[in-house]
Amino acid sequence: MVGKYEIGAKAYLKAVLHAAKYKTCAVNGLLIGRVKGDGLDNFSLQILECVPLFHNHLALLPMLEVALLQVEEHFSTVDGGLQIVGYYHANERFDDFELNAVARKIGDHIIRYCPQAVILMLDHKQLAALPKSGSRKPVMQLYMRDVSRVWKQGGTTAELVFQDTTTNNLLEAYMADGRQRLVVDFDEHLDDISKDWMNRALFD
Amino acid sequence: MLYEAKGQWQQAETKYQTLLELQPSDAFAYKRKVAIAKAQGNLGAAIEALKQYLDTFMADQEAWRELAEIYIALQKYSQAAFCYEELILMETANATWHLMYAEVQYTLGGLENLRIARKYYASAIKLSAGKNLRSLYGLCMCSAVLSQTKGRAKDEEGTELQSLASSVIMKKYKEKCPNKARLVTSFLEKQKL
Numbered sequence: 124m125v126g127k128y129e130i131g132a133k134a135y136l137k138a139v140l141h142a143a144k145y146k147t148c149a150v151n152g153l154l155i156g157r158v159k160g161d162g163l164d165n166f167s168l169q170i171l172e173c174v175p176l177f178h179n180h181l182a183l184l185p186m187l188e189v190a191l192l193q194v195e196e197h198f199s200t201v202d203g204g205l206q207i208v209g210y211y212h213a214n215e216r217f218d219d220f221e222l223n224a225v226a227r228k229i230g231d232h233i234i235r236y237c238p239q240a241v242i243l244m245l246d247h248k249q250l251a252a253l254p255k256s257g258s259r260k261p262v263m264q265l266y267m268r269d270v271s272r273v274w275k276q277g278g279t280t281a282e283l284v285f286q287d288t289t290t291n292n293l294l295e296a297y298m299a300d301g302r303q304r305l306v307v308d309f310d311e312h313l314d315d316i317s318k319d320w321m322n323r324a325l326f327d
Numbered sequence: 328m329l330y331e332a333k334g335q336w337q338q339a340e341t342k343y344q345t346l347l348e349l350q351p352s353d354a355f356a357y358k359r360k361v362a363i364a365k366a367q368g369n370l371g372a373a374i375e376a377l378k379q380y381l382d383t384f385m386a387d388q389e390a391w392r393e394l395a396e397i398y399i400a401l402q403k404y405s406q407a408a409f410c411y412e413e414l415i416l417m418e419t420a421n422a423t424w425h426l427m428y429a430e431v432q433y434t435l436g437g438l439e440n441l442r443i444a445r446k447y448y449a450s451a452i453k454l455s456a457g458k459n460l461r462s463l464y465g466l467c468m469c470s471a472v473l474s475q476t477k478g479r480a481k482d483e484e485g486t487e488l489q490s491l492a493s494s495v496i497m498k499k500y501k502e503k504c505p506n507k508a509r510l511v512t513s514f515l516e517k518q519k520l
Binding site: 149180181182183184185186188189192193196197216218219224225313314316317319 | 366368396399400402427429430431433434436444460461464465468469499500503504506510511513514517
């Protein structure tokens with residue numbers, strides 16, 4: 124699999140702020156975007172949007188299915204038609220870097236509809252070190268599925284890059300501001316229907 | 328707890344073990360042992376410690392709930408279902424336990440479990456006076472999957488239940504979240520087909 128992987132500011136910020144909001148929980152969400160080029164060689168995957176999903180009981184199916192169907196339908200009419208291109212996951216514990224089994228399962232499901240789909244695992248250590256390191260790379264580990272259907276880390280041949288290299292500066296500003304308190308995930312929407320899982324007002 | 332905060336798990340565990348030998352009915356020490364196992368990511372040990380605690384304190388709802396959550400995280404849904412069964416027996420009128428039991432049964436999958444899930448989503452709706460959105464959605468999803476199974480006699484009660492739940496969901500969205508009403512209506516229509 125040879126491809127280019129890009130992530131837009133909106134998608135990245137929503138995902139990381141979601142994890143920052145629920146520091147003591149595992150969180151997950153969907154990545155939305157488009158793929159240019161067919162097949163598994165020489166394609167370009169752009170992650171443009173993100174829908175934070177759950178911070179409780181990530182391994183339960185019913186609400187995940189409701190979310191998948193609604194998200195898919197909504198984004199098919201946005202921006203010329205976007206699709207679910209991946210899944211992000213942040214583990215519960217700070218020192219846990221293992222690709223979670225639930226993440227793998229959901230990734231396997233998404234890949235049936237988008238063969239180039241990816242899993243992004245939040246890298247807590249990189250996030251914590253961000254103020255000092257000033258890194259211009261996403262604080263995430265990219266996983267792609269190879270031909271033997273095993274999820275492997277991208278490595279140097281498949282790196283995730285920002286569309287806008289100043290995205291991490293924005294992230295730090297938002298976190299200092301406490302913007303993560305305003306992130307709404309699907310879990311919250313199910314508990315309070317007036318909350319917007321599309322997070323349209325988040326960056327106003 | 329100081330050892331715990333410092334991450335010195337072995338010393339902390341030894342201390343709690345000593346406390347338990349001196350006073351076997353110390354619930355706090357049992358729970359801290361579970362917390363230590365969880366903090367180290369050793370969910371298997373956390374389960375064992377919780378089971379030990381529940382052998383003595385079997386009426387502790389929080390503990391059963393915690394055990395269920397750990398089982399779910401490990402995708403051991405049958406065991407999680409057992410925990411929720413205990414909780415339902417302890418607190419029959421609490422909609423949450425019915426809802427969680429239904430969610431686990433749905434996740435387990437299979438005709439029989441889906442029928443059970445639908446029953447418990449329905450009782451969660453009843454106990455929450457129709458306010459719980461998850462149980463309404465869950466009922467629609469169960470009915471949609473069950474009605475798609477081929478070779479079964481038409482399940483009229485199921486279809487009626489699904490219609491009722493759908494109309495309550497649509498009403499809620501129109502009232503409190505009109506910008507998503509169209510999306511949800513379309514989603515529900517697709518489930519009915």
